[in-house]
Amino acid sequence: MNQSMWHTGGPNAAHIQELAVFFGLLLGTIFVIVVAVALLSIRRRHRGIEQEPLEGSHQPSAGTEHRLRTTVGIASGVTVVILFGLTILSVSVGKAVSASVAPAGNLSVEVTGAQWWWKVRYLNDDPSRVLLTANEIHIPAGRPIAIRGLADDVIHSFWVPGLQGKRDLIPGRITLEWLQADRPGEYRGQCAEFCGLQHAHMAFWIVSESPDQFNKWMDNQLQPSIEPVDDDTKRGQSIFLKSGCVLCHSIRGTDASAQIGPDLTHFGSRKTIAAGTLPNTKGNLAGWIADPQNIKPGTHMATVPIQPAEMQPLIDYLESLK
Numbered sequence: 649m650n651q652s653m654w655h656t657g658g659p660n661a662a663h664i665q666e667l668a669v670f671f672g673l674l675l676g677t678i679f680v681i682v683v684a685v686a687l688l689s690i691r692r693r694h695r696g697i698e699q700e701p702l703e704g705s706h707q708p709s710a711g712t713e714h715r716l717r718t719t720v721g722i723a724s725g726v727t728v729v730i731l732f733g734l735t736i737l738s739v740s741v742g743k744a745v746s747a748s749v750a751p752a753g754n755l756s757v758e759v760t761g762a763q764w765w766w767k768v769r770y771l772n773d774d775p776s777r778v779l780l781t782a783n784e785i786h787i788p789a790g791r792p793i794a795i796r797g798l799a800d801d802v803i804h805s806f807w808v809p810g811l812q813g814k815r816d817l818i819p820g821r822i823t824l825e826w827l828q829a830d831r832p833g834e835y836r837g838q839c840a841e842f843c844g845l846q847h848a849h850m851a852f853w854i855v856s857e858s859p860d861q862f863n864k865w866m867d868n869q870l871q872p873s874i875e876p877v878d879d880d881t882k883r884g885q886s887i888f889l890k891s892g893c894v895l896c897h898s899i900r901g902t903d904a905s906a907q908i909g910p911d912l913t914h915f916g917s918r919k920t921i922a923a924g925t926l927p928n929t930k931g932n933l934a935g936w937i938a939d940p941q942n943i944k945p946g947t948h949m950a951t952v953p954i955q956p957a958e959m960q961p962l963i964d965y966l967e968s969l970k
């Protein structure tokens with residue numbers, strides 16, 4: 649899985665990686681020099697003691713005193729200059745990657761952290777092209793994407809190590825940032841601020857695609873859900889609509905329109921179930937619906953009793969929602 653700041657896929661992560669490498673090399677070199685000098689002086693001291701055993705106060709000569717003072721002065725000066733340099737560098741990289749407005753021509757995505765999943769809304773001036781989805785963010789490669797970060801309950805942190813640095817999502821505040829993936833590919837993201845019991849199971853995917861593929865994805869996602877065609881999925885839909893599921897979930901094109909849980913209109917097209925917790929397969933979905941608390945203890949999805957005979961049509965229907 650592609651979740652590493654060492655495998656960068658875009659300019660923001662590349663800046664951060666360069667900064668980390670530069671800090672590491674410079675500070676590593678300084679560390680080696682300091683340790684070497686310390687070892688050297690211990691050795692010299694050791695030898696000195698052997699030659700002239702302790703004899704009360706041992707004053708260094710005026711020459712040594714002067715030399716020591718100059719060396720310490722220079723070392724302090726160099727330290728201050730290096731620290732200032734690093735601060736300036738770090739602040740300027742921070743500014744570049746957190747520019748609150750992405751370069752022109754951007755696509756704007758609103759990401760809301762919730763315990764323990766991600767609500768995703770593609771913004772558009774044309775309300776018919778505003779798209780609500782969850783846990784999987786498709787983006788066109790090579791284009792800066794503006795992210796508008798929000799939080800529903802507690803503080804979360806939006807982090808895609810391959811594409812950008814951590815950004816806190818704070819209730820009642822809007823966090824603006826941008827990210828870009830240079831090439832098509834998939835990047836795993838993770839909530840990076842402890843947000844409760846299932847914090848570790850609050851992942852998501854950024855799927856970067858060619859502009860053509862992205863537009864196709866977008867057009868499909870904007871459609872209402874697929875009408876069930878066979879008896880099995882028709883039955884599945886009616887089971888969904890008569891169960892408690894509709895208290896929390898929406899499926900556009902049906903009467904289900906609640907917004908407490910993830911939008912399921914195109915659930916079958918997603919890679920994972922429950923914010924990256926399980927691969928999206930029929931078996932896993934059956935396990936999730938039968939006992940969500942077992943898979944994600946504490947999750948805000950309620951266990952809705954489903955008759956054993958009703959499970960198969962229900963999962964067939966949900967998986968058909970491509």
Ligand SMILES: [Cu+2]
Pocket residue numbers: 761762764803804805839840841842843847850
């Ligand atoms: Cu979180």
